[in-house]
Amino acid sequence: MNKEVELLGRYLHILNEGRLLKNKDGFIIHASSSSVLIEDDRTLIVDTSVKDDCYNITKNLKDLGYMPEDIDIIINTHLHGDHRGCNNLFVNAEKYAHPLQIDDSSIKSVYFLNIKNVSILETPGHVPGHISVVFKNELGITIVIAGDAIPTRNNYYKWVPPRISYNPKEAIESMEKIVKIADVIIPGHDSMLVLK
Ligand SMILES: [Zn+2]
Numbered sequence: 001m002n003k004e005v006e007l008l009g010r011y012l013h014i015l016n017e018g019r020l021l022k023n024k025d026g027f028i029i030h031a032s033s034s035s036v037l038i039e040d041d042r043t044l045i046v047d048t049s050v051k052d053d054c055y056n057i058t059k060n061l062k063d064l065g066y067m068p069e070d071i072d073i074i075i076n077t078h079l080h081g082d083h084r085g086c087n088n089l090f091v092n093a094e095k096y097a098h099p100l101q102i103d104d105s106s107i108k109s110v111y112f113l114n115i116k117n118v119s120i121l122e123t124p125g126h127v128p129g130h131i132s133v134v135f136k137n138e139l140g141i142t143i144v145i146a147g148d149a150i151p152t153r154n155n156y157y158k159w160v161p162p163r164i165s166y167n168p169k170e171a172i173e174s175m176e177k178i179v180k181i182a183d184v185i186i187p188g189h190d191s192m193l194v195l196k
Contacts, residue, residue: 004194007184009137011039015060016053018189020152030082032188035145036061036071037135042115044073045093046133046145047188048086057086075110075120077147077188078130079103098122100129123149123178125171126162132178144182149174152190 008014018033030050034057037044043066049057058068071090076083076097087095087106096110110131112120121132126148133145149171151162156179161171178185185193 004192007139007141007194008143008192009139009141012037012135012137012143013060013064014186014192015045015057016049017191018049018151018187020189030080030189032083032147033145033186033190034086035186036064036066037118038064038066039116042073043071044075044115044118045071045090046075047077047083047147048074048089050082050085052085054086054089058089073113075113075131075133076101076107077123077132077145077149078127079107080127080148083147083188098129098131100124101127121177121181123147123174125149125165125167125169125174126151127166130174132174134181141183142181143184143186144178145186146178146182146188148188149178150185150193151188153187153193154190155187156185156193 016034021029032047032049034049035046068089069092071093074093074095079101095107099109117136119134123132135143161168165171183196
């Protein structure tokens with residue numbers, strides 16, 4: 001295991017690394033990161049990428065000893081297609097997003113979570129009602145699963161809002177909110193970012 005991954009602690013695992021790639025025709029392929037938190041036998045997944053990644057997500061979950069039907073909760077940072085593609089795999093999970101995002105009855109609204117060490121941070125800007133998930137692990141490290149509030153490492157390094165933002169000013173404020181509390185950020189479409 002590499003040093004960076006060790007910072008995630010025992011309970012948080014990246015099932016799928018987010019990415020933005022150009023295919024041979026020059027189209028950008030969006031595929032979101034997908035992370036699972038397994039604590040006290042409660043299993044929560046944040047974002048489920050695109051359908052092409054369902055196999056990878058399932059495989060990595062199985063390696064951790066879980067099947068898709070074991071997952072209790074799915075949180076979508078927002079409901080763009082590249083963050084929810086494998087939601088249907090998790091047949092027994094309650095699915096949540098911010099009320100401003102909800103577009104179908106299979107998804108419930110979430111403002112806060114009643115799970116130890118896990119909280120929801122409202123991080124609008126890319127879209128209205130975008131949320132990030134904050135987890136303080138057993139090492140005392142605060143990890144923010146940022147979705148498209150910070151889609152790539154470069155958004156952080158260059159301090160620019162997501163290229164697609166309905167409100168760039170709000171997007172920057174959301175980035176500030178995240179950076180203020182995070183030791184580690186899991187971007188929506190990139191590998192993890194260690195700040196401290
Ligand atoms: Zn998006």
